[in-house]
Amino acid sequence: MLQRRTFLAGGLSAVALTGAARLTAQAAPGDSAYVMGYFTESPSKLADRYALHLAVSPDGLTWTPLNQNNPVATPTAGTGGLRDPFIMRKQSGGFVVLATDLTGTDFTRQNQYIHAWDSPDLRSFTGYRRLKMHSMPTHTWAPEAFWDAARGQYGIVYSANSGGRDGIWVNYTTDFVTIGAPQLFFDPGFNVLDATVHVGSGTNFLYYKSFTDGRLYGARSSTLNPRSFTTYTSGVVNGGIEAPIVVKANDRNEWWLWGDSFSPVNGELYAWRSGDINTNSWTPLTKAQYSQPLNAKHPTICPITATEHANLLSRWGAPAWNRIKSYNFPDHVIRHADNAARIDPYPFDPYQDSQWRLVAGLASSSGVSFRSVNFPDRYLRHAGYVVGLAANDGSAAFAADATFHRVPGLANGAWTSFRSHNFPDRHLRHANYVLRIDPISTTADRADATFQIGY
Incomplete structure (x- = not known):
């Protein structure tokens, strides 16, 4: 244009x-x-x-x-x-x-x-x-x-x-x-x-x-x-x-x-x-x-x-990073902003805030951890069930908080959900656009906890 x-x-x-x-x-x-x-x-x-x-x-x-x-x-x-x-x-x-x-x-x-x-x-x-x-x-x-x-x-x-x-x-x-x-x-x-x-x-x-x-x-x-x-x-x-x-x-x-x-x-x-x-x-x-x-x-x-x-x-070559789209707000992607983890509508700057390297889980290689592209020493981790971006302190507690396991999407099996490693009854979800880990029981919960991994 x-x-x-x-x-x-x-x-x-x-x-x-x-x-x-x-x-x-x-x-x-x-x-x-x-x-x-x-x-x-x-x-x-x-x-x-x-x-x-x-x-x-x-x-x-x-x-x-x-x-x-x-x-x-x-x-x-x-x-x-x-x-x-x-x-x-x-x-x-x-x-x-x-x-x-x-x-x-x-x-x-x-x-x-x-x-x-x-x-x-x-x-x-x-x-x-x-x-x-x-x-x-x-x-x-x-x-x-x-x-x-x-x-x-x-x-x-x-x-x-x-x-x-x-x-x-x-x-x-x-x-x-x-x-x-x-x-x-x-x-x-x-x-x-x-x-x-x-x-x-x-x-x-x-x-x-x-x-x-x-x-x-x-x-x-x-x-x-x-x-x-x-x-x-x-x-x-x-x-x-x-x-x-x-x-x-x-x-x-x-x-x-x-x-x-x-x-x-x-x-x-x-x-x-x-x-x-x-x-x-x-x-x-x-x-x-x-x-x-x-x-x-x-x-x-x-x-x-x-x-x-x-x-x-x-x-x-394909990108070494991913962007992750929300199921029920598909124009929104996971990003960090002032170290808070949330979903926001694309586009925005810095666009790198929505780029993640899905690496082997810090606590378990069968899981994944979300490593920030523009802050490569920082990962998504939960604290008090709220998810944010934090620097890896090398502790076992940090590794467990920052590790998730991919499972078929709770609202759509062709998509993906992420189960917490150390709270396996909880999944990553958004609530009022903010990421947290919660038990999932309702249809709305399942939609909030379903994502698509893409670019």
Whole structure:
């Protein structure tokens, strides 16, 4: 997402805005997993990294960040930073990566260029270059690409402003080196933001955010020709959501629509599902049904094979830390704050307060202890049944208080609960958002004591 905003009296936003088409790569025979590309931001800018990050998922909903959630590629020219990365498998094999040439949030900056890399397998990145897309005195935001079989060319789409209105522009290419002249691709007559196109068999779908009413809409076309898409849905969602992408499940007729909140202060991703994209029916998913990479912004999702999924994990590695989600408050994660242990809604800074190394239990190797990432000499331990963060004093009492045993989730066996080592009739739970160990007897208690270990 990239945007320009002006503000009216009373805090109302009059948005004169960007748009950029996000063309999701299509699954091919053999694809059974997914890779996500993104950059990172957090509320107090502690996680602001304008470079390419990667995460993988076997199901398209639960994501594992790679390389400890650190960048895997960083631009070396232009502004030296990127936003809005896009990953696509090329017809000849291998991948192309495109991105906006912009670091930080200076959305007034004019730039006619985008970043580009080639990659055989997303384990290395070569041929870095900047591509000039046009000569207009405007931006070039959220570039993506699609294969137009009828033309035998790729279309690179992006947002640019012409005549005082942001629309979606396209340049055609065969090699992502030599670029054709810009053409207007999508312009419904008003400012739009971050359109996403799914290239289908017979029908192609374009989703975008309208700044007439702030809603996400879907359009469709029997071709991929410029100016051929017509809106066919009512508004999917109203609110501070943008940067939509459409992804089809690799193995069934199920679709996901992802959206990004426009501010790092509310920097989270949202998801909806549909059993038939033609029906104008999207159901929101809860945070219990999906996850996102930590601090991820404006992502791209590309289908990959199981072998590629395994190779990416082998090359970059899964995180050495975990985040732990509440079952009945799935937008909340376990964190420490002033040494108190609690659950709070994501996102927040310092984001490291929610990162834990689940190590062998200090009192029993069959259990686990929660070691803080940003205070590595401190662990979660209970005292007077209340759980807090404390430095390990080496005592047997501390070790016992800081050790828990994983058991199937008391409210959902696919999740996890944690039984106290030295008070085995008590489990870790939250009460008024504060962590403690208590006996568990009611349905509400079981929900409070159930968690999901993720990233």
